[in-house]
Amino acid sequence: MSSLFLFLSFVALLSALGVVLAKNPVHSVLFLILTFFTLSGHYLLLNAQFLAAVNIIVYAGAIMVLFLFVIMFLNLNEDTEPHKPALAKFAAAIAGGSLLLILVAAMRDIQPEGYNATSFDSQIGMVDKLGLVLFQQYALPFELASILLLAAMVGSVMLGKRETGERNF
Amino acid sequence: MDFPPLAWQGVVVLVVFGVSLLIATYSTYAERVIAAFLQDRVGPDRAGPFGLLQPLADAVKLFTKEEFFPAGANRALFVFGPCLAMITALMSSAVIPFGNVLQFGETAIHLQGIEINVGMLYVFGMVSLGVYGIMIGGWASNNKFSLLGAIRAASQNISYEIAMGLALIAVLMMSGSLSLREITFQQASDAPFVWQDIFNWNVMKQPLGFIIFIVCAFAETNRTPFDLPECETELIGGYHTEYSSMKMGLYLFAEYINVFVASAVMSVLYFGGFNFPFQAELRNWLVSAQGLELVTASNIITILGLVGLFAKIFSFIFFFMWVRWTLPRFRYDQLMRLGWTILIPLAIFNILLTGGLITFGIIK
Numbered sequence: 039m040s041s042l043f044l045f046l047s048f049v050a051l052l053s054a055l056g057v058v059l060a061k062n063p064v065h066s067v068l069f070l071i072l073t074f075f076t077l078s079g080h081y082l083l084l085n086a087q088f089l090a091a092v093n094i095i096v097y098a099g100a101i102m103v104l105f106l107f108v109i110m111f112l113n114l115n116e117d118t119e120p121h122k123p124a125l126a127k128f129a130a131a132i133a134g135g136s137l138l139l140i141l142v143a144a145m146r147d148i149q150p151e152g153y154n155a156t157s158f159d160s161q162i163g164m165v166d167k168l169g170l171v172l173f174q175q176y177a178l179p180f181e182l183a184s185i186l187l188l189a190a191m192v193g194s195v196m197l198g199k200r201e202t203g204e205r206n207f
Numbered sequence: 208m209d210f211p212p213l214a215w216q217g218v219v220v221l222v223v224f225g226v227s228l229l230i231a232t233y234s235t236y237a238e239r240v241i242a243a244f245l246q247d248r249v250g251p252d253r254a255g256p257f258g259l260l261q262p263l264a265d266a267v268k269l270f271t272k273e274e275f276f277p278a279g280a281n282r283a284l285f286v287f288g289p290c291l292a293m294i295t296a297l298m299s300s301a302v303i304p305f306g307n308v309l310q311f312g313e314t315a316i317h318l319q320g321i322e323i324n325v326g327m328l329y330v331f332g333m334v335s336l337g338v339y340g341i342m343i344g345g346w347a348s349n350n351k352f353s354l355l356g357a358i359r360a361a362s363q364n365i366s367y368e369i370a371m372g373l374a375l376i377a378v379l380m381m382s383g384s385l386s387l388r389e390i391t392f393q394q395a396s397d398a399p400f401v402w403q404d405i406f407n408w409n410v411m412k413q414p415l416g417f418i419i420f421i422v423c424a425f426a427e428t429n430r431t432p433f434d435l436p437e438c439e440t441e442l443i444g445g446y447h448t449e450y451s452s453m454k455m456g457l458y459l460f461a462e463y464i465n466v467f468v469a470s471a472v473m474s475v476l477y478f479g480g481f482n483f484p485f486q487a488e489l490r491n492w493l494v495s496a497q498g499l500e501l502v503t504a505s506n507i508i509t510i511l512g513l514v515g516l517f518a519k520i521f522s523f524i525f526f527f528m529w530v531r532w533t534l535p536r537f538r539y540d541q542l543m544r545l546g547w548t549i550l551i552p553l554a555i556f557n558i559l560l561t562g563g564l565i566t567f568g569i570i571k
């Protein structure tokens with residue numbers, strides 16, 4: 039199990055680096071998909087089958103297809119990539135570095151609890167258990183999140199709506 | 208030889224893998240024979256008896272063709288595209304329950320690659336990944352027609368995935384489980400009457416959901432009348448315009464494996480999986496009248512169920528081919544309109560209907 043964890047983490051870090059370092063945007067997207075796969079692998083190791091499957095369906099299967107879609111249509115590649123000014127690169131490095139600092143500072147004090155063999159519920163990540171928790175304990179936040187998504191959906195439909203007199207085909 | 212139980216499951220996985228490939232191979236033959244039958248022609252009959260060796264001849268031809276890379280193509284991704292299409296197609300058959308348990312003394316062999324709690328979501332995830340093979344291949348070809356085919360494939364798959372998922376939710380509401388094995392068992396029936404056996408299949412409780420699902424399955428596997436990604440009249444060959452030799456072969460193979468998996472999933476979800484009418488009576492008769500042991504009788508039922516499931520799968524594959532040689536291709540805007548403005552509202556209506564019927568206890 040531990041070796042599997044190490045392997046997955048290694049691939050996750052490597053592909054996450056690939057997202058940032060790849061010159062070609064299509065390669066970046068493919069590395070990001072690989073990163074999502076390794077994260078799904080981690081979910082499986084934590085016995086969260088539902089989360090792993092949904093992560094693949096939603097992120098790797100749907101959202102990244104749209105990313106790839108846009109990048110392919112814009113035909114971005116190494117030749118057309120604009121050169122950014124040094125100041126922007128500097129600012130980006132500072133911003134990223136301070137985010138890393140904050141994350142490390144926040145994580146530093148966490149005491150990993152470890153698991154208690156007597157109170158541990160092996161069904162915790164299964165879909166029926168998750169559904170019960172979502173609809174009993176967290177019903178309100180769950181519904182609020184769905185309303186937020188609905189609002190976003192209506193907004194995107196409004197933005198994409200055809201103006202009067204405009205014809206697309 | 209002492210064989211650990213997990214190793215038997217490994218053997219089952221290998222057999223499923225081999226059977227998927229074999230069925231895909233002979234689907235290419237069946238496609239041509241059915242086309243010939245529907246168009247009143249003879250069809251392939253040169254290679255071997257009834258042309259049965261035709262797939263072998265095709266394979267030799269594809270393997271010996273020149274490996275061609277178009278100018279300006281992204282070589283790595285050009286090779287990776289068909290590989291990915293093949294991998295995702297093969298992976299989705301792992302969770303399909305092809306049969307019940309075979310019991311030999313102490314060892315029980317489940318005729319299913321692997322049983323997971325979220326089997327249906329697994330198949331769904333693999334199907335949604337299948338489009339990457341097409342997109343990457345189409346983009347890496349450095350050809351406008353390939354790119355257009357790839358983009359079409361992606362938007363078509365995303366659009367129809369939604370309706371497919373919504374059709375599945377109605378099945379889920381009745382089964383209360385995402386496991387394909389569990390869904391199959393729920394469709395079994397001990398009723399002493401042939402029509403009740405069949406009435407227990409989900410297709411009887413979800414006729415609208417099944418119609419939505421099969422239309423979406425046609426779109427997801429890029430089969431006619433939704434084969435717009437490779438629409439010859441507009442796009443030459445679509446995403447595989449620049450492909451030749453075995454890379455082209457892998458794309459075609461992946462399509463047939465997808466057809467096989469889609470047929471299997473439809474048989475399991477809606478047509479009772481490995482259940483068949485009178486199975487309980489047959490088992491009782493084998494035990495009481497023929498004096499067989501219960502274990503042997505169950506094994507016989509399992510094997511008959513396996514044969515029954517494959518009969519269902521083959522009739523679906525035949526249906527896929529029948530439609531291909533009967534219906535013309537949709538126009539692209541018709542395809543999108545059908546997906547977004549007809550199938551999705553219908554699927555949502557189906558969910559509401561199912562919810563209402565469950566609430567009033569008419570179906571369960």
